[in-house]
Amino acid sequence: MIPELGNFALILALLLAITQGTLPIIGAARGIPSWIALARPVVQGQFVFLAIAFGCLAYSFVSNDFSVLNVARNSNSELPIQYRIAASWGSHEGSLLLWVFMLAAWSVAVSVFSRHLPDEMVARVLGVMGLVSVGFILFLLVTSNPFDRLFPAALEGSDLNPLLQDPGMVIHPPMLYMGYVGFSVAFAFAIAALISGQMDAAWARWSRPWTTVAWVFLTIGIMLGSWWAYYELGWGGWWFWDPVENASFLPWLVGTALVHSLAVTEKRGSFKSWTVLLAICAFSLSLLGTFLVRSGVLTSVHAFATDPTRGVFILAFLVIVIGSSLLLFAWRAPKVGLGGKFDLVSRESMLLANNLLLMVAAGSVLLGTLYPLIMDSLDLGKISVGPPYFEAVFVPLMTPAIFLMGLGPLARWKQASLPELMLRLRWAFGVSVITALLMPFVMGEWKPLVSFGLLLAFWIIATIFVSIQQRLRNSGQGGLFAKLAKQSRSYYSMHLAHLGIAIFIIGVTLVNGYETEKDVRMEIGSTVTMGGYTFRFNGASPVSGPNYKAMRGDIDVLRNGEKIRVMQPEKRTYNASGMAMTEPAIDTGFLRDLYVAMGEPLENGAWVVRVYHKPFVDWIWFGCLLMAFGGMLAVTDRRYRLKMHSKHVETAAVEDGKRVTNNNTGLATGGRKA
Amino acid sequence: MKPRHKKLAIIASGVTALGLAVALVLNAFESNMVFFFSPSQVAANEAPVGKSFRIGGLVEEGSIRRQSDGVTVKFIVTDTAKVIPVVYTGILPDLFKEGKGVVAQGKLAADGVFRADEVLAKHDENYMPPEAAGALEQARIQKTVMTK
Amino acid sequence: MMRFLLPLAAFIVLVGFLAVGLNLKPREVPSPLIGKPAPVFQSQSLHEPERILASKDNLGKVWLLNVWASWCVSCREEHPLLVELAKSGIVPIYGLNYKDKRDLALQWLSQYGDPYTISVVDPEGRIGIDYGVYGVPETYVIDKNGVIRHKQIGPVTIESLEKKILPLIKELQG
Numbered sequence: 001m002i003p004e005l006g007n008f009a010l011i012l013a014l015l016l017a018i019t020q021g022t023l024p025i026i027g028a029a030r031g032i033p034s035w036i037a038l039a040r041p042v043v044q045g046q047f048v049f050l051a052i053a054f055g056c057l058a059y060s061f062v063s064n065d066f067s068v069l070n071v072a073r074n075s076n077s078e079l080p081i082q083y084r085i086a087a088s089w090g091s092h093e094g095s096l097l098l099w100v101f102m103l104a105a106w107s108v109a110v111s112v113f114s115r116h117l118p119d120e121m122v123a124r125v126l127g128v129m130g131l132v133s134v135g136f137i138l139f140l141l142v143t144s145n146p147f148d149r150l151f152p153a154a155l156e157g158s159d160l161n162p163l164l165q166d167p168g169m170v171i172h173p174p175m176l177y178m179g180y181v182g183f184s185v186a187f188a189f190a191i192a193a194l195i196s197g198q199m200d201a202a203w204a205r206w207s208r209p210w211t212t213v214a215w216v217f218l219t220i221g222i223m224l225g226s227w228w229a230y231y232e233l234g235w236g237g238w239w240f241w242d243p244v245e246n247a248s249f250l251p252w253l254v255g256t257a258l259v260h261s262l263a264v265t266e267k268r269g270s271f272k273s274w275t276v277l278l279a280i281c282a283f284s285l286s287l288l289g290t291f292l293v294r295s296g297v298l299t300s301v302h303a304f305a306t307d308p309t310r311g312v313f314i315l316a317f318l319v320i321v322i323g324s325s326l327l328l329f330a331w332r333a334p335k336v337g338l339g340g341k342f343d344l345v346s347r348e349s350m351l352l353a354n355n356l357l358l359m360v361a362a363g364s365v366l367l368g369t370l371y372p373l374i375m376d377s378l379d380l381g382k383i384s385v386g387p388p389y390f391e392a393v394f395v396p397l398m399t400p401a402i403f404l405m406g407l408g409p410l411a412r413w414k415q416a417s418l419p420e421l422m423l424r425l426r427w428a429f430g431v432s433v434i435t436a437l438l439m440p441f442v443m444g445e446w447k448p449l450v451s452f453g454l455l456l457a458f459w460i461i462a463t464i465f466v467s468i469q470q471r472l473r474n475s476g477q478g479g480l481f482a483k484l485a486k487q488s489r490s491y492y493s494m495h496l497a498h499l500g501i502a503i504f505i506i507g508v509t510l511v512n513g514y515e516t517e518k519d520v521r522m523e524i525g526s527t528v529t530m531g532g533y534t535f536r537f538n539g540a541s542p543v544s545g546p547n548y549k550a551m552r553g554d555i556d557v558l559r560n561g562e563k564i565r566v567m568q569p570e571k572r573t574y575n576a577s578g579m580a581m582t583e584p585a586i587d588t589g590f591l592r593d594l595y596v597a598m599g600e601p602l603e604n605g606a607w608v609v610r611v612y613h614k615p616f617v618d619w620i621w622f623g624c625l626l627m628a629f630g631g632m633l634a635v636t637d638r639r640y641r642l643k644m645h646s647k648h649v650e651t652a653a654v655e656d657g658k659r660v661t662n663n664n665t666g667l668a669t670g671g672r673k674a
Numbered sequence: 675m676k677p678r679h680k681k682l683a684i685i686a687s688g689v690t691a692l693g694l695a696v697a698l699v700l701n702a703f704e705s706n707m708v709f710f711f712s713p714s715q716v717a718a719n720e721a722p723v724g725k726s727f728r729i730g731g732l733v734e735e736g737s738i739r740r741q742s743d744g745v746t747v748k749f750i751v752t753d754t755a756k757v758i759p760v761v762y763t764g765i766l767p768d769l770f771k772e773g774k775g776v777v778a779q780g781k782l783a784a785d786g787v788f789r790a791d792e793v794l795a796k797h798d799e800n801y802m803p804p805e806a807a808g809a810l811e812q813a814r815i816q817k818t819v820m821t822k
Numbered sequence: 823m824m825r826f827l828l829p830l831a832a833f834i835v836l837v838g839f840l841a842v843g844l845n846l847k848p849r850e851v852p853s854p855l856i857g858k859p860a861p862v863f864q865s866q867s868l869h870e871p872e873r874i875l876a877s878k879d880n881l882g883k884v885w886l887l888n889v890w891a892s893w894c895v896s897c898r899e900e901h902p903l904l905v906e907l908a909k910s911g912i913v914p915i916y917g918l919n920y921k922d923k924r925d926l927a928l929q930w931l932s933q934y935g936d937p938y939t940i941s942v943v944d945p946e947g948r949i950g951i952d953y954g955v956y957g958v959p960e961t962y963v964i965d966k967n968g969v970i971r972h973k974q975i976g977p978v979t980i981e982s983l984e985k986k987i988l989p990l991i992k993e994l995q996g
């Protein structure tokens with residue numbers, strides 16, 4: 001009964017989505033106020049029905065209803081409750097339901113926080129989101145209904161893939177999807193602007209916080225995925241350039257470009273058509289990511305459930321959504337105009353260069369991801385493109401981008417002077433070169449690549465210092481803290497996010513340069529030494545968990561002959577699926593991780609054991625967190641909060657679209673409450 | 675700078691950057707593309723010697739032999755028509771099993787043994803890597819043609 | 823104007839490759855065995871090891887050969903359907919117990935129900951190789967002359983049963 005209820009709610013949601021995707025847009029075009037006014041209530045109704053549908057699915061999982069095919073395939077009565085809930089989005093069907101549910105949640109957020117926007121604009125934005133929703137709900141109902149029954153009911157479920165039975169996997173997909181789906185708001189704003197032909201600084205001001213929030217979610221989602229791969233796959237790597245990882249990284253790269261381009265459009269009115277194109281691209285790549293993961297077009301270690309008929313549907317959907325938006329872009333963008341002029345050396349030109357570098361990087365990652373498919377399509381042989389390709393292309397492209405990242409925040413808008421910039425940054429440059437040359441000696445061995453990576457990171461940090469110092473010098477009277485407090489949140493948020501990149505680069509550089517790994521045969525009582533730590537294997541003993549049995553290794557970690565820690569990696573076998581899983585033990589530290597994983601058992605209680613020493617590896621994820629935190633801080637900037645209190649000012653600002661905002665004090669009007 | 679010069683400078687730098695990017699990509703493809711061959715193709719000397727490539731098929735039943743160091747493993751990959759011996763040092767993936775599909779990446783040594791530096795198995799128990807499935811299908815089609 | 827069409831052009835090229843790519847999967851390749859005589863086999867029965875079953879004993883009737891194993895997860899998914907089908911008596915189902923252990927297989931059948939007229943064992947997977955089994959489960963429809971008419975890769979579903987397998991059986995029996 002409950003699954004049927006869910007199915008019914010899904011169908012009602014589809015009807016509302018169709019209404020949402022048609023009437024308000026037509027109403028806005030023809031000037032029919034009652035149709036325009038439909039947008040908000042319909043969005044909220046759709047959200048309620050999707051919430052019911054999702055609740056029904058979650059209930060079926062929690063109550064072990066194995067008469068639902070989806071539950072029988074992805075759950076088991078032995079599965080702990082938190083993973084039964086997580087299993088509702090662990091399957092293909094469930095994850096898509098989560099996708100539309102989140103789309104509805106974002107739509108509701110737009111409908112609530114858009115009181116200060118013109119009604120026609122809101123109607124168009126919500127209408128576009130409604131059309132996207134129609135596509136996804138149809139896809140669910142036609143090819144992947146999560147409520148399909150299994151008749152007769154199974155006695156027991158096949159269990160959730162053990163790899164997904166992990167706290168990281170519980171929150172990784174929702175975060176990632178919040179990011180993917182969040183770009184639909186920027187996309188909808190862009191399409192609405194193209195339809196209305198109205199594209200000004202106000203438009204950028206509205207889309208900007210939405211885009212930033214989506215970007216923050218995506219950043220956290222990717223970070224969690226990388227962290228999960230690190231501790232759950234048992235290989236100790238944190239990024240594999242796997243097609244599925246690339247599918248999430250592509251929208252991130254374009255989204256990063258979009259966030260920066262929106263800043264220019266908001267503050268200077270430039271890059272308008274470019275910003276619109278980026279908004280379309282970011283969401284298109286989110287859709288493409290879904291297609292690549294779900295259709296089985298690409299060989300990937302992550303693609304859990306694949307099915308070609310679904311692929312055909314998503315491809316058709318992609319063609320309609322992306323094709324029509326790009327067509328609309330080709331038709332309307334020439335009328336948008338270029339916006340403010342700027343000099344060859346200016347903050348705008350540097351941001352544009354960075355944008356281009358990010359896009360070229362995204363393009364080369366896309367090419368590398370799809371290249372096996374292209375070769376296969378042309379019958380030129382089966383190939384795979386591995387991490388070396390991506391590293392060889394990505395690093396050289398990002399190097400100038402990071403150099404510009406240091407310059408940009410110090411350059412003036414419109415017109416800057418290169419000699420003056422060089423003068424202001426000569427100390428930053430000197431300090432970062434010297435530190436980068438010397439630091440590797442502290443780590444024990446000088447390596448050119450390590451020095452190079454550190455140079456990039458220290459360059460970012462040094463330029464941040466220079467920027468803040470010069471900013472304070474020009475901040476008038478008062479003590480240091482008073483001056484610091486004077487700066488806007490958006491100013492700090494930029495530096496925080498950039499600092500995150502620096503921390504990330506330090507982590508990547510040092511772990512790649514100095515990690516040690518060994519696969520060794522360990523007899524009971526034997527030891528292996530690595531990075532100043534000695535690991536002593538005391539044997540393995542059987543243990544059992546709620547839904548698995550395991551062999552748990554017992555390994556002492558010694559430093560200078562003293563025992564500092566016991567590590568207990570496991571080799572699990574899950575009861576329901578019979579699948580084996582390696583559960584490594586990780587000792588996390590500020591400067592290093594110790595990582596131990598069990599391989600295979602040998603005779604006499606000996607095991608093959610994998611031991612890693614990974615310096616600075618946690619800095620990688622910490623850097624990502626800083627970036628995300630920077631994004632969050634930007635959204636809470638005063639100019640967005642201000643709006644709450646002064647709605648009338650807001651409306652005035654919206655009407656006066658060409659109003660130039662004051663970028664130095666952060667007092668610009670517009671935007672929405674965060 | 676005159677506007678005309680400025681435009682020229684922008685276009686020139688754009689073209690240079692794009693050219694560099696294309697050169698980078700082509701160069702990276704040149705050296706980092708990994709081809710896939712089935713054991714039958716390897717047996718027919720179609721695979722390169724001394725260059726890294728991938729093979730795929732089934733791990734032959736009873737073929738896994740562990741060397742005395744405990745870490746080096748020898749096994750045989752078959753596409754049901756031809757076989758190829760593989761040596762790998764390290765920990766095998768959880769889903770690596772006799773009779774299951776596998777894809778390995780490495781180089782073919784002069785003695786005809788494939789020295790793998792990476793062994794891949796899928797995350798899903800019932801799933802066979804498409805490349806391995808393709809190799810088996812190919813071998814079967816050839817066998818049927820031959821017996822006709 | 824033209825430069826604004828460039829993104830669209832790039833996208834169209836991309837779609838072309840994706841569309842071709844969708845049709846490339848090895849699973850799309852039809853089995854070369856369809857329309858060919860089913861490979862002959864002769865093996866022990868799972869329940870009574872002393873009894874030997876030969877595939878030629880089935881000449882003259884339409885039958886299903888279902889490849890299964892106790893270690894296979896998807897087999898569990900299709901199993902209730904097979905039990906139902908066996909109860910209906912429409913068609914005899916023969917099991918090929920693939921690369922399995924006898925005790926585990928017997929335990930599995932007693933737990934989930936036994937839809938098979940007879941299950942024969944293939945502990946080394948030799949029969950499986952002749953049939954081109956590359957994943958479990960697989961199901962073959964074999965006609966009165968011992969010719970393979972259909973091969974289902976992966977679990978039998980209600981849909982595949984109703985749309986393909988049952989109509990085909992009816993036609994072959996008719």
